[in-house]
Amino acid sequence: MSTAAQGTEALAEAILRGVGGPGNIESLTHCATRLRFQLHDGTKADQAALDALGGVMATVPQSGDRLQIVIGGAVANVHSAIMNLPAMRAGGSPRPQSDADVKAAARAKGRGRYAMVDNFFEYLSDSFRPLMGVLLGSSLIIAIASVLDAVGLVDFRAADKSASWVFVDAMWRSVLYFLPIMVAYNAAKKLKVDPWVGAAVMAAVMTPNFTGMLNPKSGIPGVTCTTNGTLGTQECVAHVFGLPMQLNDYGGQVFVPLLMVGVLALVYKGLQRIFPETVHLVFVPFFSMLIMIPVTAFLIGPMGVWAGNGLGEGLSWLNSNAPIVFAILIPLLYPFLVPLGLHWPLNALMLVNINTIGYDFIQGPMGAWNFACFGATAGVLLLSIRHREKEMRQTATGALAAGLFGGISEPSLYGIHLRFKRIYPRMLVGCLVGGVIVGVLGGVDTNAFAFTSLLTIPVFSPTATYLIAITAAFVISMALVYFSDYLTPEQRAAATAERDAAEAAAATAESVSVSEPAEAADRELVTVGATATATATATSKTAAAPAVTATPGTELAAPVAGRVIALDEAGDPVFASRALGEGVGIEPADGHVVAPVDGELVTVVDSGHAFGIRTPDGIEVLIHVGIDTVQMKGAGFDVRVASGQQVKAGDLLVEVDLDAVRAAGHPTVTLMTVTNTAELASVVPHTGRPVAVGDPVVTVTR
Known part of the structure; x- marks a missing residue:
């Protein structure tokens, strides 16, 4: 076994002990940076011991005995190592349900607004989180194509481009177009409903049969279409069995599957109580589809589109009438939304914008926040090099790499910024400056859902405006953190003392190892x-x-x-x-x-x-x-x-x-x-x- 593997296994064992052992784990999943535990008893987790582990950036307790442990880019390896431990061969242990547990669960349904909010955003997060890899992959494909377009090798936006580039379009559009089906699958899985039923319901309103009615030239009687003046989108209505049904292209929609699965869960679980378990396989999916496909087409689908378009129109109005306010507001809000998981609705709006109007105007200003975040991390990295802080240097290096090349901010946030309160005010100055530049120079748009990293800069237009804004945000945050430090003078002196003591001990150990052969003789x-x-x-x-x-x-x-x-x-x-x-x-x-x-x-x-x-x-x-x-x-x-x-x-x-x-x-x-x-x-x-x-x-x- 390699040294790295041994280290990962040791970390896995230490985390398992820290959360209270395998018997305290109900389930374990992971996202791009975090391990997500559902524990039987959250009080058994030793947060201090977990925070002290070398490979752990932070621990984030949540309501309902949930615990997140921020690992960073190595999270998949650590998750795999935990699941491969002999003690975890059976996976998580189901929570035993005594009479008292059943009563407690009933009481917990009304446990308060904060738990409900936490659950709502956990639902959003778990519906999107597994898709981050393919979303990032599609954004990089379009980034490469945009670079080739920028240097004149291909006209990526031409209407008559060759079959080769039409195929390249399909490679990245596949993710965005079929995103509703993927979201429906994940959301249904989160709510413990057959995920394939959720996917099938959403797929029904995305078939060529359904979308074919959107074409007024299709010859289908009873279809009328109008155009939205603000967004420039086409809205069509058809009469089905005598009832008016708004027709929409649901490709790329995210609000619709989220709303649909919430209702599907009620229907599906209600049918499970009605039918005997022996016929669940046949009748529960059958009646779920029979009920939910019409409900989605007639009611939930239009409601989701209206909600998305309404929010999009509101932000579009703000972006058009007060672009500087909009460009400043977005990067200043994101540093507070992301740690709480409240950024998912805005991410969903980005996808709605791309699907409805063909471009998005939120991601450009958002880039100012991301690069201000990465700049603050770079400042911490420079300080850690200057002050010979090995652990912080390793943390900051990994977080900066994840940010600059992957567009992922969580390692910086959880591993560094939220631990040291002096960082946020300095980072917000970078956000402000970047946002002002975007607003003053007329805004930045993109026609792709792109993680804001160095690799995706070409997908933003005007590229020069975007590059100036993110560079300013990065450099200002980095300089402010570096020259004023992320530690107070008292904390810096204490950290220096600890470092000196550790170096003294290390120097002693090194001297011993050098002279050990002679001493032995x-x-x-x-x-x-x-x-x-x-x-x-x-x-x-x-x-x-x-x-x-x-x-x-x-x-x-x-x-x-x-x-x-x-x-x-x-x-x-x-x-x-x-x-x-x-x-x-x-x-x-x-x-x-x-x-x-x-x-x-x-x-x-x-x-x-x-x-x-x-x-x-x-x-x-x-x-x-x-x-x-x-x-x-x-x-x-x-x-x-x-x-x-x-x-x-x-x-x-x-x-x-x-x-x-x-x-x-x-x-x-x-x-x-x-x-x-x-x-x-x-x-x-x-x-x-x-x-x-x-x-x-x-x-x-x-």
Whole structure:
């Protein structure tokens, strides 16, 4: 098994534990960036543990015991790894239904407007989400054709183009034209109705027999047509069995299948209660189609078209009469709509516009938001490189790649922007500037449903206007985030301190790995020599600083006098998590900080608040003076040693002005940890007592 596969499997196992185990999973699906869990008990999910996982960008709890875990582009692999775990071979476990559960489910039907809104947008999302791949594929096909058209290789819009390019048209139009059938299938599946019945009902009003009546020259009596002056669309009415039926071309419509399936679910489930289960296969689909096809053709279809056209006309009016307002409004709304899943209605309107008037005017201004989002991510990436933040660099790199080449904003939003409140105001400035440029320069249109990425720029017209707008949005957001930071000064100082501590630990580990062969050969001699030297040093110094040697079963000494406390009480979450190893904290009685053990100083930070020591036999010790004291930039710290220097237990490392530390508002607690705890047999802290310099406070066993 490859290293990457092993990492994915380990992440899958950790996620499974974090959601409460396989027994707590009712179902699991995924979208382009997120795992979607339906849990039996949402309270069993350990959100903090899940957020702490390296491959997890964010967790998003939802009502009804639903939980989304944002993974990013690797979501399909992680989903597959989870489903392939031995514990998940049976898939999700059905929720057991006791009498109490049945009553609770009945009560939950009226659980409030927020759950209903959540369910509605979940319905929209699940109806569209599985189609994102084919929608993106079709948008890239037309993008390639538009590039060829732009460079003069083919007239992509010519009425008399060759059969080859007519076929290319079919490749991308297939998705948009038959989109209602696909949406109906997904929506029916979401509402636990036979999805093929939903697809069949929608297909009935898209057959050549039905659409043939839209042609006034077809010779079918009773068909009359009028033209919508605003949108330029044709509306036809036919009398069927004496009843007027509005005829529409339902290709590309999305409101119609969404409305239709909502009614179909009521009809289908009602028929299931009427007919015996033994004849469900025949009569439930039969009567569902017999009822729903006429209802869709006479009522739901026209209502869906009216709703879509009404919204389209409203936005078209705003775009025509106040283009600057429209161009600004769209990119400023999207940053708030997308995280809540409220952008689906606007996405649906884009498809309606393309289907009815042949182009869309929403996606152009929307591009300003997307590229402002990606620009903010680029700013974070530059900061992560500047500040040597490996985890954020990896997160931002993946999110930026997904955005620039796939047009997907969720990795940026969930992985970065929603975690740091300083990003949104700066990103909104980029949205505003991009929207103003689109409005002032007369708007941007497209005749394709296109994910706004670098690859789809050619599908927007005028391309130059669009390119100027998205470039401005990207650069401004990136610059604002980079120069003002996504962290507050206090957060940046804390992050820098954590980074310094982690780098000190890593440097110690690297030094150990480099010198390990020589140490293995001479370990016994070094240990004996170190013991003899430390004993001589202890004799020549005060009794307050006895030598402590790094031998199996050794006692590490207190680097400062004071009261010993556990890492959990020290007030620093990084040390409390044991990410930097097991150890102790000491509330210091004075600022005289000494080496707790013989060894080499592999790290001495410039600010003088942290020291890393590697002992002759490979024990790695980190001494960290105060919390967030990196912000003092060395003020109050008189460092007496240098990196690479050999020290003995009791040698003075630094004199600290504790009053200056307190005046700066920082805790003075001094922390000492064994950073390679995982490689040792045991590291046992001794807490809850006062100590003098040199008293044993940690027992190390190799």
